[in-house]
Amino acid sequence: MDLAVTEMTNWAVDLIDVRKTYGRRIQALGGVSIQVGRGEIFGLLGPNGAGKTTLVKIMMSVVRPDSAYGTVLGRPIGHRGKLARIGYLPESHRFPGYLTGAQVLDFYAALAKVPRQKRAANVEKWLHRVGMTQWASTRIRKYSKGMMQRLGLAQALMNDPEMVVLDEPTDGVDPVGRRSIRELLIELKRAGTTVFLNSHMLSELEMVCDRVAILVGGMVARQGTLKELTDHTLEYQIRCGGDVAALTEKIQGLGGRCEDGAVILAGHDPQKLNALIDVLRAGNVLIDSVEPRRFSLEDILVEAMGAETGAGAAAAPIGIARHAT
Amino acid sequence: MQLWALIVDGFRQAVDSKIFWVLACGTVVIMLALLSIGFEEGKAVFLFGAFETESGGYNPMFELGRSRLVGVIIYYVMSLFLGWIGVVLMIIATADLIPGMLQSGSVEVLAAKPISRWRLFLYRYLSGLVFVFLQAALFIGLTVLVMGFRWGVWRPGLLASIPLLVLMFSYLYCVSAAVAVKTRSALACVLITIGAWVVFAMVSQAPMLMEAFRMEKSSRLYRVVYAVSWVPPKTGDLPILAARFAHAGTSSDVLPESVLQSGGPQQREDFELAREIEERQLKQPPVYSIGSSLLFEAVVLGFAMLSFARTDF
Incomplete structure (x- = not known):
């Protein structure tokens, strides 16, 4: 593994040539470079198996890259201390069923080194913000999927992070809840928090993201602001x-x-x-x-997938067609 | 802060299991049973006076009687109930602490916190030991109090059994933790740990078994077996070490004179040999037993931590 710092930049995330192969054959990332500006909402999208979750896990030190250069919040990839300033909600997360909602938040915040008094205040604040106050004392084994997702989001925000990394945050959430999450993301952005979103919900990414990157086959196929990506199409x-x-x-x-x-x-x-x-x-x-x-993100994704695989529009899933925005 | 959070969480998880309540009920039943026994004017009374019999050599008025009562408690209550049944239940109760942490969806959240992998693993491991410590402290503490207040036998040295039991459990729990890292299965942890326990006991006791069969100590086989017996943790040494601290515990403390003296000359000779081995074990410095066992534990834990630190989740 080769971890090196390039230079201190003003990017929240500045990843250069991130590579990861599982075993000897399965190449998840083949040299990914992406930049995320501080205080922006950044969307990472791509088809299943594109390497999105692996990239997020490398950023969060959950997976070790084969080689990686660059920084996250000004610190080299793999630096543990920086994780205290980042909130993370993984895809299909699971919290211990024997804990109540409030205990979950307190436990994970303690691991994130949030002081006790601040934890107590933040439990109340974030449970209220995600609409879970009345379920604070209920063991989470009784929670629905949508409730778990909202609790997960609160967990990611308990340390008042400089950057929050969310993997499929609206998975299993009803339309009203999704809207509420979108509003929360915009609030976070206004407060100066960098938001890194990994989602399949392209229409939602389109509504909130400042910049996006499209990952196909472990490589960045497109990257830029929504305007940059959609203008030429x-x-x-x-x-x-x-x-x-x-x-x-x-x-x-x-x-x-x-x-x-x-x-x-x-x-x-x-x-x-x-x-x-x-x-x-x-x-x-x-x-x-x-x-x-203008083409939608979905059109751009399909186009990128086609260009990458060389299959053109034929690579597009059934039912995906170009539509106006 | 992180250590405390993980220990509290581990305790919450263990308490959430039914096994915790089985252990708690077992403790209550044993304490009631001990409380129901009393000694009055040379007689032993059972079930709070419902039955009585001659106290024989167990009269707590005399030092020999007190020593034998302590021996009985060490062998039958602590060693059998707590040292075997209790430890099996505690292996089951704590088996899911590390596999539960390593489940997909759970480990990602933990591994993304500002805590090093080895520390995360070690703290979780310690949370299992803290759980066992509290269980053992409750059981042994109550036993000492019952013996003192009900029988007038005060042996605070028995409290040394609390850390000794935790120590013995840690020898086994390191195996459970290593299996957890490799398999992430609580069932595998329980089965392999109990299997390892049997193997440890067999290997550790092998030289004494060979002595009992009068094998020459100078033989090559004996020397090899003796050397190998130092590798695994000495889980069977708990009652011996506990006896050292309580100043009682050999078979002569437990078995009545009539049993010692019964049987033919050959049986008496065998018994004398067994007692000689026991006495020799009692004289062994604990540092040998504990030191070699801790070395084994450190190696297994080191392997588990390294494996955990290098795993992609």
């Missing part, structure tokens, strides 16, 4: 009232295509758009609307 959809079949050749000449009675122009090129509109108008086609469309 902009396209225009021109809805027409009449038949455009006669104009197909001219439309294709300008880079457009006909799809379900609409004309689609890929890319962000106002000149071409106007030229296309001129062609349609000259052909006496009635234009209903012109809509710019």
Whole structure:
């Protein structure tokens, strides 16, 4: 294992060339580099088996990398002391069933070296914030999955962390609870806490994340702000009232295509758009609307998966289609 | 703070198991049984006076009687009930402490806290020993009090059995902890630990067994067996060490004169040999027994901690 510090940066997370192979054959991460700014909400997404959870576990010192450079909160990867400043909610977490909700929070906070008085205050504060106050004295073996998830979130926040790492935080939570969690994440961001999210719920990531990285096959396929990722995939959809079949050749000449009675122009090129509109108008086609469309995260993920596997759109799961945001 | 949190949590987990209550009930029953026995004017009374018989050589008015009563307590109450049944129950009660911590979904949360792996493991291990200490202290403390107040036999030296029992349990619990790291199964911990206990006892007692069969001490086989017998922990030495501290405990303290003197010359000779071996064991410095056992424990724990520290969860 080769752990080295590169340089002290202002990134909350600055990982460079993180590699991990399980056994001799299963390569989970093949040289991942990602940067997460302080105080931002960062989303990590990718298909199953992409290495997301392994990457998170390496950040949290739960898994040892084969090699890794960089820092987490300014400290080298694997540094235990920094963990006191990070909150972590793992996927499918399990807490001891013999403890009550309040005892769970107190126990894990004590392990995070939170002083006793602060623990007592924070138990009350975070149980209230996740709506679990009335269940504080109930043994958690009686909790539902959604309640466990909310308790897990409170556990991750008990040490008032500088950064919180959440692996599938809304798993098993009802829509109202999910909304409440999203609001909490935004509150944390406003308070200056860095939020690192690993989730399959792409629509939710889209609603809260400042930046995302897409992991495919143990490598970063895309990384950037949502705007950066979605801008280059902009396209225009021109809805027409009449038949455009006669104009197909001219439309294709300008880079457009006909799809379900609409004309689609890929890319962000106002000149071409106007030229296309001129062609349609000259052909006496009635234009209903012109809509710019940005791809959703889901589209980008599917595209990234296709590019990585070389299978293109065929790699997309059934039911995933491009849709406007 | 972290140590205290893990010890309290370990205790909560152990108390949550039914075995804890079985042990508690066993303690109450044994204490009531001891309380029901009394000695009055050369007679022993049972069930609070329902039956009585001659106290014979067990009259606590005399030193020999007191010594024999202490011997009986060490052999039958502490060694048999606490040292065997109690230890098996405690192995079961504490078996899930480390496997429970290592379950998927649970270990990730713990391993992501600012506590080193070896410390996390060691503190959890200690929480098991603290649980056993409290159980042993309750049982032995009550026994000493019952003996003192009810029979007038005060032997505070018996309290040394509390750390001795915890020590003996730690010899076994290190095996349970190592198995837990490798298998994460409480059932495997119980079965392998009890199996190891049997093996330890057999190997440790092997030289004495060979002596009893009058094997030459100068023979190669005896020397090899003797050397090997020092490797495993000496779990069978608890009653011997407890007897040392309580100044009683050889078979002559436990068995009545009539039993000692019965039988033919051969049987008497065998008994004398057994007693000679016992006496020799009593004279052995505890540092040999405890030191070699602790060395074994340290090696097993070191292996378990290293394995735990190097595992990806």
